[in-house]
Amino acid sequence: MSWIESIMYFAGFPIDGSLDVLLSRVQPTTRYFKAKSDYVHEAKSSYVILTPYDGRMDEISASDILFPHRTGNLYKIQHSVYWDEEGEEVAERHISWIRRLYSYMAPFVSMFPRAAYINYRDLAIGMNNKKGYSYMQAKVWVIKYFKNNFDRLVHVKTKKKNKASWSALADNHEEFIQCLSHSNQTSSNIYTPNNSSFPSILQFSIQNLRFNTTETPKPLVIVTPVSESEVQRVILCAKKTGMHVRVRGAGHDYEGLSYVSEVPFVIVDLINLRTINVDVNDKSAWVEAGSTIGELYYRIAEKSKTLGFPAGVCPTVGVGGHFSGGGYGVMLRKYGLAADNIVDARLIDAKGRILDRASMGEDLFWAIRGGGGNSFGLVLAWKIKLVDVPEIVTVFTLDKTLEQNATKLVHRWQYVAPRFHEDLFIRILVSRLNSSNQGGNNQQTIVASFNSIFLGGIDRLLPIMQENFPELGLRREDCIEMSWIESIMYFAGFPTDGPLDVLLSRVQLSTRYFKAKSDYVYQPIPEGGLEGIWRYFFEDEAKSSQVILSPYGGRMDEISASAIPFPHRAGNLYKIQHLVYWDEEGEEVAERHISWIRRLYSYMAPFVSKLPRAAYINYRDLDIGVNNIKGYTSYVQAKVWGIKYFKNNFDRLVHVKTKVDPSNFFRNEQSIPSLTQWKNKGE
Numbered sequence: 285m286s287w288i289e290s291i292m293y294f295a296g297f298p299i300d301g302s303l304d305v306l307l308s309r310v311q312p313t314t315r316y317f318k319a320k321s322d323y324v325h326e327a328k329s330s331y332v333i334l335t336p337y338d339g340r341m342d343e344i345s346a347s348d349i350l351f352p353h354r355t356g357n358l359y360k361i362q363h364s365v366y367w368d369e370e371g372e373e374v375a376e377r378h379i380s381w382i383r384r385l386y387s388y389m390a391p392f393v394s395m396f397p398r399a400a401y402i403n404y405r406d407l408a409i410g411m412n413n414k415k416g417y418s419y420m421q422a423k424v425w426v427i428k429y430f431k432n433n434f435d436r437l438v439h440v441k442t443k444k445k446n447k448a449s450w451s452a453l454a455d456n457h458e459e460f461i462q463c464l465s466h467s468n469q470t471s472s473n474i475y476t477p478n479n480s481s482f483p484s485i486l487q488f489s490i491q492n493l494r495f496n497t498t499e500t501p502k503p504l505v506i507v508t509p510v511s512e513s514e515v516q517r518v519i520l521c522a523k524k525t526g527m528h529v530r531v532r533g534a535g536h537d538y539e540g541l542s543y544v545s546e547v548p549f550v551i552v553d554l555i556n557l558r559t560i561n562v563d564v565n566d567k568s569a570w571v572e573a574g575s576t577i578g579e580l581y582y583r584i585a586e587k588s589k590t591l592g593f594p595a596g597v598c599p600t601v602g603v604g605g606h607f608s609g610g611g612y613g614v615m616l617r618k619y620g621l622a623a624d625n626i627v628d629a630r631l632i633d634a635k636g637r638i639l640d641r642a643s644m645g646e647d648l649f650w651a652i653r654g655g656g657g658n659s660f661g662l663v664l665a666w667k668i669k670l671v672d673v674p675e676i677v678t679v680f681t682l683d684k685t686l687e688q689n690a691t692k693l694v695h696r697w698q699y700v701a702p703r704f705h706e707d708l709f710i711r712i713l714v715s716r717l718n719s720s721n722q723g724g725n726n727q728q729t730i731v732a733s734f735n736s737i738f739l740g741g742i743d744r745l746l747p748i749m750q751e752n753f754p755e756l757g758l759r760r761e762d763c764i765e766m767s768w769i770e771s772i773m774y775f776a777g778f779p780t781d782g783p784l785d786v787l788l789s790r791v792q793l794s795t796r797y798f799k800a801k802s803d804y805v806y807q808p809i810p811e812g813g814l815e816g817i818w819r820y821f822f823e824d825e826a827k828s829s830q831v832i833l834s835p836y837g838g839r840m841d842e843i844s845a846s847a848i849p850f851p852h853r854a855g856n857l858y859k860i861q862h863l864v865y866w867d868e869e870g871e872e873v874a875e876r877h878i879s880w881i882r883r884l885y886s887y888m889a890p891f892v893s894k895l896p897r898a899a900y901i902n903y904r905d906l907d908i909g910v911n912n913i914k915g916y917t918s919y920v921q922a923k924v925w926g927i928k929y930f931k932n933n934f935d936r937l938v939h940v941k942t943k944v945d946p947s948n949f950f951r952n953e954q955s956i957p958s959l960t961q962w963k964n965k966g967e
Contacts, residue, residue: 315366318379320386321404322361322393323353333362352431353399361393362404372920380895383408390886396879402429411910427875456525457504460550463521464507473514473556475506482506486543489535489553489790491600493797494874495544503530503543505550509557512630512638512664518552519662520636523949530952531662533602534576534790538800538904541658541952542605554604555790557664562587567670568627569593573604573663578776578787584670585769585784592673592768594619597775599787607666608657609902610850612859614737614775617838618706619671623653623848628667631660634945638664651940651956654850656901656929659937659956660944673768678738678745679775680763682756683731685717690732691814693755694833697734698808700753702837702857707739708748712833716821730818737771796828796865799878801885802903803860803892804852805833813891820887825880828865833858851931852898860892861903882907901929901954910953922957929954 289299296312297305342355353360365382367374386408390398400409410425426434457476464474475482485506490496504527509515522529528549532542543551554574560583562569571580578599584591594615596606603622611622619625628641629652639661641649651660684690694712701710717731734756738745742763749758770780777793778786809817820826841854852859864881866873885907889897899908909925911917919938926934937956941948946960 315368316370316375316378317364317366318382319365319404320363320382320406320408321401322363322386322389323357323359323399323401332364335360335362346431347433347436350430350433350437351402352433353401357394360401361389362401363389372923377895384889384894387886387889390883395883396876397428397431398879399431400428456527457548457550460521460525460527461505463524464517467517467521473508473510475508476504477502485553486551489532489555490540490543491535491792491795492538492540493795493869494799495540497869500540501544501546501549503545503549503551506553507550508553508555512557512632515552515554515557515662515664516632516636516638518550519632519634522550523634523636529950531604531658533574533604534600536598536601537605537657538798538902539906539953541904541954545952552662554602559665562670564588564591567591568667569670570665570667571603572665573602575603576790577601577603577606578772578789581769581772582784582787588670589675589767589769590673591670593622593668593670594625595622597772599772599776600790600792603666604663605657606902608652608655608663610654610848610900612834612900612902614709614711615671615673615739616840617704617709617835618739620839620843621654621848621850622668623850624843625669625671626653626666627669629653630664631662632664633661634947634949647936647940648944651849651937654848654901655933655937655940655956656849656954658950658952659941661950674739674741675767676741676765677768677771678740678742678763678765679771680734680736680758682734682758682762684734684756685729685731686818687729689755690730691811691818693734694732694814695808695811696753696755697833697835698805698857701835704752704835704837705748706838708736708745709738709835710734710736710753711835714817714821714831714833715829716826718827728822730821735775737775741765796867797869797874797877798863798865799881800864800903801862801881801905801907802900803862803885803888804898804900805857805860805892806855807891808857809891816887817884820880820884823880825864825866825877828867829880830861830863830865832861832863834861845931846933846936849930849933849937851933852900856893859900860888861900862888896928896931898931899928904954906953911951911955911957917957919957919959925954926956 285293285299288303291306292299292301336359337357344354346352346354363382363385365378367378400406409428412422430437461474465471475485486502487496507518509518519529528545528547530542530545530549530551532551532553535543557572557574558579559572560569560575560580562583564587569584576599577595580593580595580603581599584593595611595613597614607622607626613622629649631639631644631652633639648660652663684693697712713733713735715731717729719727742760742765745763746758746760749756766774766780769784772787773780773782817831821829835858836856843853845851845853862881862884864877866877899905908928911922923934930937938959941956942959946958948958
């Protein structure tokens with residue numbers, strides 16, 4: 285046939301038919317669909333649409349035009365899925381299928397980056413915010429389409445049309461400062477870049493070096509209010525002048541959202557709001573939102589040896605964000621989450637009103653206990669219910685390497701840890717161990733650290749372990765009895781016989797670059813699956829990586845999935861936190877380490893929760909989806925990430941948000957969207 289007849293052939297038209305059919309802009313059929321793309325460097329079997337390379341494609345330089353996928357590629361893959369039924373649930377099922385296939389393909393296709401074809405557009409690999417975005421944010425997806433041509437694209441774009449300047453939007457900050465000055469706001473608590481203290485104030489609570497670079501967007505103003513009325517004035521002035529607000533407690537947001545924004549913003553730093561009043565008789569405490577967990581534990585221990593609180597193990601974490609996301613700790617099998625034990629709160633809403641539980645109503649009070657920070661208002665203080673702890677608790681840490689049967693022990697742990705007595709909590713920390721053998725040669729292995737607290741003495745613990753987990757081989761000499769507050773020191777890595785005032789420090793022992801992800805496990809991972817995880821730990825980027833397995837069961841199985849927004853309850857065996865750390869600065873180093881954890885995350889897909897693949901909001905991960913930072917985010921767009929954090933509670937959170945903050949004043953890249961804002965913008 286002729287060349288033009290071959291066009292008819294590939295298009296599915298009769299080759300002897302009229303060529304006029306090529307002029308039609310109407311497809312024979314229109315359906316719902318989703319697509320993805322890959323490039324293959326090594327020969328592997330696969331399916332879907334495989335399009336070969338070589339020939340002229342190998343001869344053209346990767347930089348001749350922007351399209352970079354040339355020599356070295358065997359073929360291109362187009363993954364496609366189609367469906368005919370309308371509805372979000374149907375779409376979610378089909379899109380979830382192609383995402384799982386895409387995850388499965390990760391080991392077989394291009395890496396560093398995992399390349400994609402721009403004409404098979406796929407927003408799941410990353411996207412910009414509609415109103416302003418950084419080089420680093422755009423690079424996440426652009427490098428996959430254009431590889432090394434990305435930087436040239438940026439330079440051309442910058443030359444042709446200057447990057448959106450902050451100046452037009454930033455003019456409002458002078459008006460914002462004037463608004464504060466007309467109130468009783470203390471000028472010494474207002475910092476601008478012209479102030480010599482500005483860098484130190486900004487950097488003091490940055491806990492992830494990824495967001496402490498010269499390229500990281502900086503606030504126009506930092507305000508450190510010393511009273512509720514000053515916080516109230518900041519919110520009112522920000523709303524009046526159109527300033528975007530980020531609220532920082534102790535700076536532990538995994539993606540830096542409490543102190544970074546791609547649009548001009550001010551930081552409300554709550555570092556001066558740290559009053560804690562413990563009422564032993566009532567077994568309660570009021571905790572201001574700028575306090576840390578360590579400060580809370582210290583103040584409880586000042587008053588009582590038999591009261592505690594079921595929050596996290598890192599003492600420098602702020603209670604504001606921790607409680608807002610749920611708050612996971614080592615006593616959750618006995619008492620649930622921190623947010624399960626909140627009985628009241630004081631909050632400033634989008635209208636600038638200071639509300640308590642009675643005046644805010646039960647819907648809003650429900651939403652702030654696990655619905656994530658900076659969505660519904662600014663929480664000033666929490667009233668918490670303290671819990672009973674024995675005078676003596678027992679801790680132990682047993683390290684087991686691969687040579688010491690670690691794989692079988694981890695596999696067995698999955699069956700027993702969620703069923704232990706609720707007084708017993710054993711988590712596993714998995715990492716790579718570098719050592720030297722007798723000949724002085726370097727050896728690498730995997731170590732699984734079984735890290736535990738038991739709310740009782742050794743004599744009661746040992747029979748429980750012998751009956752339920754004898755394989756671990758726990759001995760009396762492995763165990764240490766101590767007070768509950770000493771166990772806080774133990775889990776934080778401090779000497780248990782040292783002064784307790786180390787818990788008052790807001791400075792971490794070390795600050796590094798890191799990236800994290802999370803998962804939930806419903807069925808035990810087989811030994812072969814665990815061995816696949818271990819293989820990732822032998823890669824170069826994994827020298828400072830860690831996977832933490834934290835068991836469920838006990839009280840977590842008893843609390844309803846809708847009691848608070850945190851939905852991950854009965855049915856979960858354990859939660860996984862994936863972590864990778866590095867110490868070298870630079871985009872290339874960061875990209876390598878982040879790519880490593882993304883590949884590990886892809887590998888984990890068959891073994892963890894599905895429809896949705898659940899995640900924990902306090903281990904924030906922008907890879908799973910983001911809002912448009914200007915605030916005009918649709919329900920459908922936000923649901924991509926929202927359902928992973930909140931499952932069926934997401935819809936109720938959206939309705940609460942729409943009611944209490946319809947204009948979406950409190951927002952970030954993963955805040956709950958307002959239906960009013962979306963509908964007003966026609967999205």
